[in-house]
Amino acid sequence: MTFEEILAWPIPVLITDVNRKVLYFNQNWLELYGATADEVINQQPSMMQSGFTARTIYQELNTSLKNSGAWSGVLINRHLTEKRFLVVALTIMRWVVEDQTVFVSLHQPLDRLCVDSAVSIGSLQTMEGIFLLSIAKIAEWNDPELENHVLRVSKFARWISEMMRDNGDIPDADVDLIEAASVVHDIGKAAVPKEILFKPGLLTDSERYHVKDHASIGSEMINTIYHQMQSFHNLYGKLFEYAMDSALTHHEWWNGNGYPNGLKESQIPIVGRVVALADVIDALLSDRPYKKKWPPSQVLTYIKNYSGLQFDPKIVDVVITNWDHRPIFVD
Template identity: 45%
Template structure:
């Protein structure tokens, strides 16, 4: 009897590519009586390993149970050992791959199951039928390889669907977690016409119950209430006639719009809670009668409606929760804004503080809503580098903003939200740290002035290092933010020398080994002075202080970093520092002529210096020399 009974030519070619042949399947089938009795032991050993992985253990408890999974796997192995591949076998394997992808099992874990199976089977074959263990193992492995390809296809399909409709998958996941199941959807589908048929009666009860619930605390006018009741009636008709609860994107848009009116304080969250409870009560009054209770499924329908309402209210709460935090803690010195992640950076909401902040930046008249955050806040035409939303991180981003009264320093970070909302929106806050930062910056600048006072060459040297480093950074293709930062940060490269004794710092002769060891500590001292201030420019300065004496070949100090382990800013300043120092007169040496300096830098390429940066520097040698001479003439 033939063991390959596949009608699709593409699948036949796929079997051939993975090494599945009639002969191999016949071999498996011939030894089925040896293999099938091993199934229980093989599956037990597999799941003993799986349950050691906490992530997989949790996934099993969430979506199935161990007994059921073991039975499923035993059935699968039995099908493998009976060794017949037909269209049904292929479709079944493919569908199982789809299911595992949908529940969130990572592909690497699923594929590793096949590998673990193969290992376990290999051990048992070598014990039970050693004479044919190797060819039989190869045959089973070929079959597993084919099954793995089907799994990859299934996962690829799901991933493509997730990429095209990410909201649908996240929404479905949250929906089921909240207890609103596929069975509930089927119940609503079956009886959705009941809402339309009895909408007038439902609205009569809804009106009466709603007015009783809000009682004497009415803050809405008669017109507002009438408009609200008309909206509810229209919503019920359209929502259930068109079965919007089945369209994740459309349903989520409605939930998001309702959430927005709460966020903007047009309605209180409790208003929606009362509305949902009142709808459920109105349905019960209409359908919990003798006329309808004769239908055995009507109670299921009512319960499904209630779970839909509960899920909807739960989603609203999850979406608005971080915004309510901002409202309740309004005394915090933070500004909040929301951007679209689909149409990236488009401002979709700002709090009152943020509106005032935007005006302080010089924007008058038009609302910032609809404009890009990076255009409004940073005067950029492209998104900011390091943006926590673009990079998908929760860490704080430090940034500077130029306003009419000077430079301001800010911390920017996203607030955690419901995952489904993050697919379309990101909520960020800005915290102004200008006052604290300026105090610390002022202190650091005083230390730099102290270093200048102790070393006559330092002042002019550090100014040149800043400008020349900016030139090399721009030449290396760095963005303007990096260039602007390094022009300031590079000036602090030797600030650690405030901790070096004058006898060593200004010694005209050669340093002893002990003195040289002491001198080298200035890199660490500088880093310690600067690293406690988390402004980006000072963090870069701390990095430069620590790394501008590291060598490309790893023979520098203080940490023996090598190659690109040395941050780019350190590699840039290393070249510029040596360039300017060699061209300058010091107490311990005369100035070197430019051609000799050029030769020294070229000789250090790939040893002391980054070879790519040296190539760029030498290519623009005349421009660097001219700029340095211009700066000297200005001193």
Template identity: 40%
Template sequence: MDNATVLVVDDTPENIDILVGILAQDYKVKVAIDGPRALTLAAKTVPDLILLDVMMPGMNGYEVCKRLKQDPLTSHIPVIFVTALTEVADETQGFELGAVDYITKPVSAPVVKARVKTHLALYDQKRLLEQEVKARTKELEDTRFEIIRRLGRAAEYKDNETGLHVIRMSHYARLLAVQSGLPDKYCELIYNAAPMHDIGKIGTPDAILKKPDKLDEQEWLEMQRHAEIGAEIIGEHSDPLLEMARRIALSHHEKWDGSGYPFGLSGTDIPIEARIIAIADVFDALTSIRPYKKAWSVADAVALIESESGKHFDPELVNHFKQVIDEAVKIRDSHNETA
């Protein structure tokens, strides 16, 4: 491993000089003469390997190793103990704390070079493997998210010419989630789950979905079934993304005052992701051109959402949405129907 950095920790200057002399020709070598300095240096420079003495005053090597492994920043660094302790119990304790090897004093230059080279190579292979796994995992996640987005757009194509509705409202949903102070992971989940909100429309007859006139009572009841159909299509799954997508599909037509469907939930009994989607969905529907209507102005759309605060929409979320309306307009303009 070219240009690797090795941190040597020992309270005896002569021992440090010996190890530096053995390693300096092949590696960048840093030194620390006690435990606290070793921890500080390791966190600051993050070496590729640490040679650690055990018997040091104050904080011994075992404690240093323990703290290194408890810190996420340094837990991955290979630690080799270099010590005069030769009992099996001493070696066992070191390995239990996470060390990868043991070198006994007085050290042999060929042994030190061989052990350091071996563990740096293993460490390098491990990092490459982890990078490959991360890249593959991201590729699979991206594929899954794209499938979800395309399924959402498939449903929208039944009553929307381009399907861009799901793209815009997904961005609005994440924007509102961020403004509401929700965790980053949650905000990404809602962004990726939002496209599935109307997947149940796949099960709605075209005669109802595309009827130009007002729906009669029976037709309206059939239309409302898309929420439950959507939940059935997504199904029950332990995956957090699919769990959220199911809750959104089932509950995004519930209203704050309890007058929504399918269950008449009210207030905070409605999942917050469904309350967020409700605002994002309506805002996009109002400000978009449809064959049966012109696009509303942003001001008129916001005015309607404000008027429905406490009735259709969560009042707190309405206030948050008003704070990010300028960003929402930028999203609308960058994903418009004619782009």
């Protein structure tokens, strides 16, 4: 394979020498980072570092490249001309190309995974929204059947929140917060063993306990990230608070029969009550390996039946009234 062939790949590619000096890149890579050729040639890839990737990740990257000549993972890089982060899934390989040993790195921006999807992401296109969406996407890698589930849930959550705002039940600012926070509701699934997540048939009690753990684990994960990122802490405290609540409380029931804490009625934060309904609407309207999607009329009946049991009756009322105007997604 020649350098020319590698650079013709349709994804952003960067090639450095063994001392990590930039040799080549393609147009996709320049566009991704907003760089010009003159600025990057002979430079070190460290110029893309945002300071927000944990030091241990770079240590792991260096050790892995030294030992096996390859590394894959996620880095929080920065755009070179605009003030924003680029969360990229990166694969680096040590190759011999045209008799020269080089590192070839492929950069896949996680937000593009979402932008390219069939769903528009509206207010999630802010930096903090994209950040949450990106970490939510990482959880989806563990559970591909959830593909785009979190995006659809966020659209249902926005739809419900807008109706509640119009009724004067929640402040306007909550609409964007609930939409952005809802994408991480299942982030804890990244920590549930795949054998359990994909197990066909019934789960044992202890396996079910593991799955239920995704609510507490998810909220812990967000808490950890939140406290490590000082600037997010100051600027987006409210969003992260909502994000933690969305992960922790989306399986609580209005009557107190949910998990993990058996909260009841208004003890459940508003974002948890909205996401609980959005989550179930999407799950029932989608095909899953173990079930076919339900017709919308049957989903509506389910929601009505569980009003005041699983769901906040006031939220159920606005959903029933506006059911015909719900977001529709093409498969």
